[in-house]
Amino acid sequence: MAEKSERAQNEEKILEFWQENNIFEKSLKKESPQGEFVFYEGPPTANGRPGIHHLLSRAFKDVIPRYKTMRGFHVRRKAGWDTHGLPVELEVERELGLKSKKEIEEYGIAKFNEKCKQSVWKYKTEWENFTERIGFWLDQENPYVTYYPEYIETLWWIVKQVYEKKLLYKDYKVVPWCPRCGTGLSSHELAQGYQDVKDLSVYTKFKLKNEKNTYVLAWTTTPWTLPGNVALAVGENIDYVKIKTSKSSEASKSSEASKSSKSSKSSKSSGEFLILAKERLSLIEGEYEIVEKMKGKDLIGLQYEPLYNFVGENISGPEKDKIKNAYKIYGADFVTTEEGTGVVHTAVMYGQDDFELGNKVGLPKYHLVNVDGTFKKEAGFLAGRFVRDEETAVEIIKDLAKRGLLYKKEKYTHSYPHCWRCKTPLIYFARDSWYIRMSSLRDKLIEVNNGIHWEPEHIKEGRFGEWLREVKDWAISRERYWGTPLPIWQCQIGKSQILRPRRIRLWRTNPKQILNLKSKILNLAANGQ
Structure with a gap:
């Protein structure tokens, strides 16, 4: 074994002196004329070993309380253990x-x-030894533990305060969804998992009704959403053109391969008409002629033939009446000409902007995708396929080409969100979730941030300030098993009630009674009862 360096030996001597003389404990008993400075450690999960990366963050955590202690504050330095959540579940899985x-x-x-509960203490001793060895002063004898009743009770109290301030609500809207973990993610979790990927992107032709051989051209990097298309979106003030092409698209080439050369030549000479943003004409292959110019507002209301009939054939109930609003062109302020064609294909169940547009104009909502990311049987030839598999995109592209609706395809490199824990590509998916209305607190958050001294200073108006200016409502619910239960009881007709003080007292006096009830409810749900 290698000999310890002089520096390491000196560190150990200092640690030994601190421990033998109870220096940390004495720092808590000294006079504190400045009052309390509250420090609860952002807790680690003890089902994984500490690593070198934890040293840096803990060094910062240690510096501030030491400084505040030297300035005359009483700093308790309370340790904690994060015992709930997806990381624990994945390890047990x-x-x-x-x-x-x-x-x-x-x-x-x-x-x-129960396995999750046991696993969270797996490396507790290693964490405690690590904490002591790096000189991080913490009260490890009296930690807070996130699965303890008193901690859960505190969270329930907080949720109740949020509810009473009318900041808590349930809504059905598109969320970043992990098909492997089967749960939605919050916006800040989403930011942790972006990866550069190369996906198949598709330029698809949507045939206008009542206009011979005329198509609206739309681009997407998620071909799997095309079967759920119910509308197209344009920018009202964007300049668009209708062009006559002289070169067959990839789809035309594919569909004409089986025809006679005479028929093929006739098709090429007649060409086809495409509508797209004027600024995006560079994507057109071969020669073309501009036959008409228009603004986006001139296209609004035009109808086109459904790319697929899966939604229309299977939808029922109140949503079926909304089919009359589908397969039309609408104006939307999220449309740009920076990429694509200046036309956005809209699948309301699989995009945030799409969903909001759908609510605004009354588009039908119907899921063709299961929560595990596979297509439902209603999706015909795609049934059972995982939406993010490249083979799925290839099958859709082949089908479009066969029907003459593919203009071209190409690989596209972009930053795409992945689950921050299991690394599965996320999908945007319409789902019920509980939210805290952070958007209504935006101005107050910015005001508080303006009074904070930041080091380095650029973070204040940069990364953190930008995040505050665009802060989204916080999705707090997770559709998993090992976590703090939300204190919300909901009946079958949808009315909800926050846990009352009497039930909080019950939790304090007999937590097993509520936990057993929760377990029974979950087991009933799992068995379809």
């Missing part, structure tokens, strides 16, 4: 060989949660 929520429910939710 790996240990048990479980690969989906269905397998967890077959294994048993109560048994799974």
